[in-house]
Amino acid sequence: MIIRSRAPVRIDLAGGWTDVPPFAEREGGAVVNLTINRYTYASLHPRSDGAVRLRSADYNTYVEAETVRRLEYDGTLDLVKAALKRLQIEGGLELITRADAPPGSGLGTSAALGVAVIGALNALQAERLSAHEVAALANRLEVEELGIAGGKQDQLAAALGGINYLEFGDHPPISSPLPVSAGVINELEKRLVLCYSGVSRLSGDIIQRVQQAYLQNEPRTCAALRTxxxxxxxxxxxxxxxxxxxxxxxxxxxxxxxxALHPSVTNADVARLFAVAEANGALGGKACGAGGGGCLVFFCEADRERDVREALRAAGGQIIDFNIDRFGLQTWRVDETTGRVW
Incomplete structure (x- = not known):
């Protein structure tokens, strides 16, 4: 039997950064994001010999060990290893992962992958985790196990799916699904344009710079976060x-x-794509995630989204088609012998 899972990536529309400590814990944050039908996947194949084989289909990287306990953090598939460790998985398995989104996209891909991996592994266990518990554990994998700076919106989005208003503070996150009309969803899907800049970025580096500026009470940074x-x-x-x-x-x-948070949030390539989009019908836009490259999202003038898409493509941007995902984390099973799916 194969256990499969998938979790969507997200577009943050407003408030991103305010879910990141220490601001979130000291002053409270709020984010609106929506998940899209670009997914991270995990396929889990139990093994009877106790051995562990991990593989990333995106990077064609492998990790093999005699048992789960022999796995060590070394920069290769560490997020998967952290999930195995925290969930105290015993027994042999092969786990294959992949993602639809480009690397360093600013769409919360690593968080979504953590959610997908936990979803697949948790299907082996008697005690099932709720969506919020999966999101919290996925966040701890990055922050506590791997020392990666970041907030909590990405994991929540991937686990919950849909369009959400999320609140953060010195308490567990509060999630409020936004019951928007079908017309709003259709209009968003029509008029939002998602463009990959072609510039991958390391969000942890930018986040640390902004955190330091906030801790030093830099006026522009503090005012920007509150706004x-x-x-x-x-x-x-x-x-x-x-x-x-x-x-x-x-x-x-x-x-x-x-x-205003930090100069590294933008660069010449990003500024050029913004100028192209705005000259061809984009009414407003922003960088996804931490910025510094990755994806940009634009809301376009009615019936001019094609103009924006074509202009961005001609300028070197990669257009990512999407619809809004409404389900979040999903798991299912496949019988290896018969091919039956349930």
Missing amino acids: MRELARQVKSCLLAGELEALAPLLRDNWACQQ
Whole structure:
């Protein structure tokens, strides 16, 4: 029997960064994000010999060990190893992972992968985890096991799916699914354009710089974080009211705040793609995730999204088609002998 799982990546519309400590814990943060049908996958094949074989289909990297306990962190598939360790998995297995999103995309791919891996491994256990528990554990894998700086919105999005308003503080995250109309979903899918800049970035480096600026009470950084938290609340309201024309200026304001956090959030390539998009019908946009490259998302003038897409493609951007995912983490099984799926 094969156990498979998938978890979606996300686009953060407003408030990203405010889920990252120490700001989130000291002042409280808020984020609006939506998950898209670009997924991370895990395929788990139990083995009877006790041996462990891990493989990334994206990078064609392998890890093999006689038992789970022989695995060591060495920079290769460490997130998968951390999940095996924290879930105290015993017995042999082969685990294969892959992702639809490009590397360093700013779409929360590593967090979504952690959620997918935990989902598959947890299917082996008698005690099942809730979506919130999976998200919390996936966050701990990165922060506690691997020492990777970051917030909590990515794991929650991947586990829950849909469009969510998330609140953070010195308490467990609070998630509120936004019950938007089908028309709002359709309009978002039509008028949002997602573009990969072609520039991969290391979010941990940027996050550490912004954290340090906040701890030093740098006025521009502190003001930007507080404004982004308020922008998330405004985006939530405009989505619930179906007033999508208000989304463009909120995205513009959020991008201005992102750039105020630290100079490394943008660069010449990103600025060039913004200029191209805005000259061809984009009303507002922002960088996804930490910025510094990765993906950019734009809300376009009605019926001009094709102009924006073609102009960005001609300028070297990679357009990523998507629809909004509504399910979050999913697991299923495949019978290796008969091929039956359930």
